[in-house]
Amino acid sequence: MKFVDLAQIEVEAGNGGNGCVSFHREKFVPKGGPDGGDGGNGGNVVFLANAQLHTLQDIRYRKKYKAENGHSGEGNNCSGKKGHDTVIQVPVGTLIRDRETDLILADMLEDGQDVVIAKGGNGGWGNQHFATPTNRVPRFAKPGLPGEIRQLELELKILADVGLVGLPNAGKSTLLSVLSAARPKIANYPFTTLVPNLGIVRYGDYRSFVMADIPGLIEGAHSGKGLGVQFLRHIQRTRVLVFLIDVNETDIPLCYEMLKKELMLYDPELLSKPRIVCVSKIDTAPEIEVPPLPGKEALIPISSASRKNLDKLINTIVKYLQE
Numbered sequence: 454m455k456f457v458d459l460a461q462i463e464v465e466a467g468n469g470g471n472g473c474v475s476f477h478r479e480k481f482v483p484k485g486g487p488d489g490g491d492g493g494n495g496g497n498v499v500f501l502a503n504a505q506l507h508t509l510q511d512i513r514y515r516k517k518y519k520a521e522n523g524h525s526g527e528g529n530n531c532s533g534k535k536g537h538d539t540v541i542q543v544p545v546g547t548l549i550r551d552r553e554t555d556l557i558l559a560d561m562l563e564d565g566q567d568v569v570i571a572k573g574g575n576g577g578w579g580n581q582h583f584a585t586p587t588n589r590v591p592r593f594a595k596p597g598l599p600g601e602i603r604q605l606e607l608e609l610k611i612l613a614d615v616g617l618v619g620l621p622n623a624g625k626s627t628l629l630s631v632l633s634a635a636r637p638k639i640a641n642y643p644f645t646t647l648v649p650n651l652g653i654v655r656y657g658d659y660r661s662f663v664m665a666d667i668p669g670l671i672e673g674a675h676s677g678k679g680l681g682v683q684f685l686r687h688i689q690r691t692r693v694l695v696f697l698i699d700v701n702e703t704d705i706p707l708c709y710e711m712l713k714k715e716l717m718l719y720d721p722e723l724l725s726k727p728r729i730v731c732v733s734k735i736d737t738a739p740e741i742e743v744p745p746l747p748g749k750e751a752l753i754p755i756s757s758a759s760r761k762n763l764d765k766l767i768n769t770i771v772k773y774l775q776e
């Protein structure tokens with residue numbers, strides 16, 4: 454299944470039902486007063502965050518969502534029924550933006566969170582409300598008001614505490630698979646990972662954090678080369694970044710600079726997050742002395758295969774998360 458993390462849809466709330474013009478009619482009761490009921494309110498379009506969902510695929514499939522109109526009022530002071538709400542379920546982490554104003558209407562951060570995004574129109578008043586001493590037979594009622602219509606852009610930004618950043622084939626998915634129960638695809642070729650994977654890393658007795666493995670970055674990623682750029686947005690919300698650089702890279706500091714540059718060009722904020730640099734797969738080159746990096750970043754040589762320094766990595770991540 455294709456990973457869909459952007460969707461454009463139109464939502465339309467229900468129109469209010471019209472108020473009713475009616476007069477009380479009863480045998481032996483002359484000139485009954487106005488008894489036209491009010492129209493019901495239109496249904497709202499409501500968004501509901503659901504932790505079981507992981508893509509916007511199903512939402513994008515449909516372009517337009519409409520809530521039910523309110524029913525018209527009726528005689529005998531009967532109000533019209535309210536229109537049913539239309540509820541759109543989205544994954545946790547979905548941002549809802551109004552395409553016309555560019556304003557963010559909601560950020561669906563918690564499972565079960567619900568937000569009215571398009572409000573149904575109010576029902577119109579029936580003529581029962583309009584009798585006055587000078588007009589006891591009001592032959593008019595108010596029409597219902599139209600429901601709100603909005604053009605929306607939905608964007609899914611997965612929520613993870615830690616993001617893994619590295620060239621393709623650096624060992625990101627492998628690291629996620631040994632630290633968590635996640636089972637991402639792993640293979641010895643670049644661009645194995647096509648969509649972000651999340652895993653829960655447990656440590657201590659009951660504690661955990663969420664780690665995201667995103668597709669590998671290559672030079673020019675910020676301008677759309679390779680796969681990584683469309684997923685960089687997912688690490689915008691992480692709190693700590695872990696860079697992974699294969700120990701077999703010919704120039705590790707250069708590789709590190711390239712990764713930093715790509716993040717900087719995409720969003721300079723990414724570089725203000727605490728980061729840890731790992732030289733990966735050191736089981737394959739135990740003799741190599743990793744040169745110190747410029748700057749003060751923690752540098753940890755690791756091996757997912759032999760689990761070397763994985764505890765140290767987790768402790769460092771936790772230390773940064775707690776700061």
Ligand SMILES: Nc1nc2c(ncn2[C@@H]2O[C@H](COP(=O)(O)OP(=O)(O)OP(=O)(O)O)[C@@H](O)[C@H]2O)c(=O)[nH]1
Nearest residue numbers: 621622623624625626627641644645646669757758
């Ligand atoms: N020897 C050894 N091999 C490793 C280690 N970590 C990863 N590998 C191998 O490196 C290759 C790439 O690993 P992946 O985890 O798929 O790399 P990735 O960074 O997720 O790659 P993309 O998804 O393409 O960006 C696989 O063949 C892994 O088995 C390690 O610690 N030691």
Ligand SMILES: [Mg+2]
Nearest residue numbers: 625626645646
């Ligand atoms: Mg991968």
